[in-house]
Amino acid sequence: MRPAFSVIFLTTLIGVGQGMFIALFSARVFASLTGLELLDANWFYGVGSGCALLFMGAGLFASFFHLTHPGRGIYAWRRWRSSWLSREVILLPMVMVVMALSAMSHFFAWDQFFLKYSGVDLTWVLSGITVLLCILLFIATGMIYASVRFFQEWATPLTVINYLLMGLASGYTLAAVFAHTGFSSGYSLGEFLLYNALLFTVLAWASKFWALSRNRRLQPNSSMQSAIGVHHGTIRQLTRGFTASSFNVREFFHGRTPATLFWIQRLFLTFSFILPVILLLVGSWLNLIPFIYSAFVVQMLGLLLERWYFFAQARHPQNLYYQNVA
Amino acid sequence: MDKKRKKQLALVIDLNVCVGCHACVTSCKQWNTSGWAGPLTDVNPYGENPSGTFFNRVQTFEVGTYPKTDLIHFPKSCLHCEDAPCVPVCPTEASYKREEDGIVLVDYDKCIGCKYCSWSCPYGAREFDEGQKVMKKCTLCVDRIYDSNLSEQERLPACVMACPTSARVFGDINDSDSQVSQRIREHGGFQLMPEWGTKPSNHYLPRRKTVVSIQPDQLVRADNPLKIEGELSVPGKDDRSLDDYTSW
Known part of the structure; x- marks a missing residue:
């Protein structure tokens, strides 16, 4: 089908945002388990969560360009019982609100205040809820695609796993970049975040590879025979019924050559996974911070290409009805 | 077993008599572009690269290899599936299936234009209107079939009214005595892409060979x-x- 740029940006940007928040939370768990003394912890987590929130906001902003009546989007929660899109619409603002509260609770050191009067560390509670919602949002985003059974390339649990792993990979990479921006907490947590970025990039690579090889073996569920109910081996469309353009032709055909698709696939595999791994490894061994920075930029570019390919590779059964003009 | 069967309006399209004249296409377009719901927009109709919204298309397929071929004219519109996959995915409840007669409709005032429903239709029955920026589809002429201002025999979808060979029959497929049910039963009516489990209500009747055997x-x-x-x-x-x- 034809990839929509608004959705490409929405899914990659919120993926980074959620991944980064989870990365910072895990770093905090790591710090408290290992007893690391962090001098500017509240600053670090506060600014870091705010940074994650910015990516979420940018994603939300991009999503509006996908809708032709964004003003009516306010009613998009109504089908939450059955529509994963509805569930995402509910979860995304929820994540953003709780993430903002969590960022502020660090930034303004609300934890001290609440701890004193209630005995509950508010930052842990808020960031714990945010992490939970982030994971739910990953599932909702992935399920939007995985639940459309007509796109057989998407209708697999791998879609959800890929969304989760690629979000975590880019989120950890961004968190590793963030840890190298001069925070003293960053010095203590930088290595933890960087190695996790490496781990999740490799995991995402593996699961993407798995999904790609699965899709190569895919047999279409529908055929010309079932599409028009004529059971003959040779069926050819003479005309789709119109010579002009139509929605069905624009939405479900990407119009690129197989060679373009092949090269985009090679490019995104290199940019999303191979190059970031090399850059992160070299950056950490030789302590070259620009390498770590560029790992994130390269990975983001790669993930945008990956998302483009994800949409373009998907073939819809309706295409059987639109094969010839005249 | 006295459960009352739900009404399900649908079309039965006879591929044996469809001649591919596109009268149903133009009649549908004329009726549905003139109603209170707004036009079926044509973008650039007289210029380069025109594009328009239609509820109904007639396609043509060649079966077999020349000279042993058969030409199939194939009208395609929304099939008003009994288990319509486009409905539960719509986030705003703009897409819905009517309880009373099983027609699948879009509330244009609720549609946000996310196009998710069109992804969930294996038949490509939905078309996005570039004028009103909402998703549209066949309504089975819901604004005709219940209109008491029309005479009884005119309370039919516009495509059915227009068909010169009576290839299109309209009725309740859950009423076993209706003409559509009889046709499905007696002429081998079939559904499109049954493999997806959507249970399309519209049925098609196959080509039948007319053979005269003379000894x-x-x-x-x-x-x-x-x-x-x-x-x-x-x-x-x-x-x-x-x-x-x-x-x-």
Whole structure:
């Protein structure tokens, strides 16, 4: 089908945002388990969560360009019982609100205040809820695609796993970049975040590879025979019924050559996974911070290409009805 | 087992008699672009690269290899599936299936234009209107079939009214006595892409071969029953027969 740029940006940007928040939370768990003394912890987590929130906001902003009546989007929660899109619409603002509260609770050191009067560390509670919602949002985003059974390339649990792993990979990479921006907490947590970025990039690579090889073996569920109910081996469309353009032709055909698709696939595999791994490894061994920075930029570019390919590779059964003009 | 069956309006399209004239396409377009719901927008209709919204298309397929081919004209519109996959995915409840007659409709005032429903239709029955920026689809002419201002025989979808060969029949497929149910039953009605489990309500009737079998003895005069008894010899080809003497 034809990839929509608004959705490409929405899914990659919120993926980074959620991944980064989870990365910072895990770093905090790591710090408290290992007893690391962090001098500017509240600053670090506060600014870091705010940074994650910015990516979420940018994603939300991009999503509006996908809708032709964004003003009516306010009613998009109504089908939450059955529509994963509805569930995402509910979860995304929820994540953003709780993430903002969590960022502020660090930034303004609300934890001290609440701890004193209630005995509950508010930052842990808020960031714990945010992490939970982030994971739910990953599932909702992935399920939007995985639940459309007509796109057989998407209708697999791998879609959800890929969304989760690629979000975590880019989120950890961004968190590793963030840890190298001069925070003293960053010095203590930088290595933890960087190695996790490496781990999740490799995991995402593996699961993407798995999904790609699965899709190569895919047999279409529908055929010309079932599409028009004529059971003959040779069926050819003479005309789709119109010579002009139509929605069905624009939405479900990407119009690129197989060679373009092949090269985009090679490019995104290199940019999303191979190059970031090399850059992160070299950056950490030789302590070259620009390498770590560029790992994130390269990975983001790669993930945008990956998302483009994800949409373009998907073939819809309706295409059987639109094969010839005249 | 006295459960009352739900009404499900649908079309039955006879591929055996469809001649591919596109009268249903133009009639549908004319009716549905003129109603209170707004036009079926045509973008750039007289310029380069025109594009328009239609509820109904007639496609043509060639089956077999020349010269042993068959030409199938294939009208395609929303099939008003009994288990419509486009409905539960719509986030705003703009897409819905009517309880009372099973028609799948879009509330244009609720549609946000996310196009998710079109992804969830294997038949490509939904078309996005570039003018009103909402998703549209066949309504089974819901604004005709219940209009008491129209005479009884005109309360039919516009495509059915227009079809010159009566290839389109409209009715309740859950009423076993209806014309559509009889046609489905007696002429081998089938559904499109049954593999997806969408249970389309619209059915298609297959091509039927009209075969006349003539035996060689039918080409000569064989209508004299007496020859069977052996009382008379078989009459010559040009001899007068019973038909020439009698007016039945």
